[in-house]
Amino acid sequence: MLKFCKYQGTGNDFIIVKQSEIDGVTYSSLAKNVCDRRFGIGADGMIVVAPSTVADIRMIFYNADGSIATMCGNGIRCFAKYVYDHGLVGQTSFSVETLAGVLTVELVSMTNEESNVRVNMGCPCYVHPAVPKVTSDGKFINQTIELEGEPYTISSLFIGTIHTVMFVSEIDEKMATHLGELIENHAMYPQKTNVNFCRVIDPHHIEVLTWEKGVGLTLACGTGSAACAVLSRQLYQCDQSITVSIKGGTLLMEQEEDGVYMTGPARLICTGQYVYGESPQGEQDLDSF
Numbered sequence: 471m472l473k474f475c476k477y478q479g480t481g482n483d484f485i486i487v488k489q490s491e492i493d494g495v496t497y498s499s500l501a502k503n504v505c506d507r508r509f510g511i512g513a514d515g516m517i518v519v520a521p522s523t524v525a526d527i528r529m530i531f532y533n534a535d536g537s538i539a540t541m542c543g544n545g546i547r548c549f550a551k552y553v554y555d556h557g558l559v560g561q562t563s564f565s566v567e568t569l570a571g572v573l574t575v576e577l578v579s580m581t582n583e584e585s586n587v588r589v590n591m592g593c594p595c596y597v598h599p600a601v602p603k604v605t606s607d608g609k610f611i612n613q614t615i616e617l618e619g620e621p622y623t624i625s626s627l628f629i630g631t632i633h634t635v636m637f638v639s640e641i642d643e644k645m646a647t648h649l650g651e652l653i654e655n656h657a658m659y660p661q662k663t664n665v666n667f668c669r670v671i672d673p674h675h676i677e678v679l680t681w682e683k684g685v686g687l688t689l690a691c692g693t694g695s696a697a698c699a700v701l702s703r704q705l706y707q708c709d710q711s712i713t714v715s716i717k718g719g720t721l722l723m724e725q726e727e728d729g730v731y732m733t734g735p736a737r738l739i740c741t742g743q744y745v746y747g748e749s750p751q752g753e754q755d756l757d758s759f
């Protein structure tokens with residue numbers, strides 16, 4: 471039996487487990503298994519809590535399809551609440567080792583079930599192995615991409631993970647699903663990409679819907695919201711501090727000199743024991759029936 475906790479941050483949900491509890495297990499297979507919404511517990515991602523030699527603690531993140539990701543914005547808020555609640559750190563502000571670097575988190579308010587967490591997501595990177603190269607100023611901004619014979623304007627950057635943003639006048643789930651999957655798997659992105667559809671409502675308010683690589687449409691994406699806030703300020707003269715409306719709630723993005731600060735909720739949903747067999751359920755060969 472595997473002890474787990476399930477958390478959500480603006481509707482992006484995660485299964486959190488301690489590394490010491492999953493010795494000898496393949497993390498990618500476990501992530502696919504526990505995240506399955508029919509044969510498993512159900513979540514957008516799995517978070518492994520591990521010790522660190524370079525920070526107070528370490529977060530390892532897997533998407534629902536079992537792919538590893540460098541960072542997760544909503545996930546690190548839930549991770550922060552989990553490690554504080556479980557006494558793995560002694561203070562409300564601490565450092566977290568991720569594959570995107572060491573980030574700082576702060577629990578700014580808390581009740582037993584829910585905390586408000588502020589995370590320095592770091593500065594956006596425009597030149598990065600995951601971001602397509604361009605000859606002009608080195609930034610993949612307002613580039614034209616052709617999809618099924620139609621031209622679209624997109625921008626890509628790395629903030630915790632790779633994000634591509636398309637500004638739209640209206641957010642449409644059907645379009646986001648169709649174009650999101652095409653762009654996620656486009657040849658320009660050898661490491662794939664998350665795809666965000668962003669509507670600027672006014673200089674301090676944007677709306678975002680994200681097609682997440684390795685997951686699909688989610689109710690929220692923290693790093694995606696940060697990418698949209700950065701580009702909204704750069705391309706549409708939005709404010710340094712922007713409220714981001716996502717399907718699962720709202721996030722505050724404050725763009726400072728030393729990084730983009732995201733503030734948002736993290737809520738415990740449940741704790742439990744999971745029956746995990748090495749062969750992920752639901753993958754039986756249907757012909758064997």
Ligand SMILES: N[C@H](CCC[C@H](N)C(=O)O)C(=O)O
Pocket residue numbers: 482515533538539540541542543544545631632664682683684685690691692693694
């Ligand atoms: N799917 C993303 C990771 C999760 C990001 C998202 N859940 C967030 O809150 O930042 C990726 O593979 O890069």
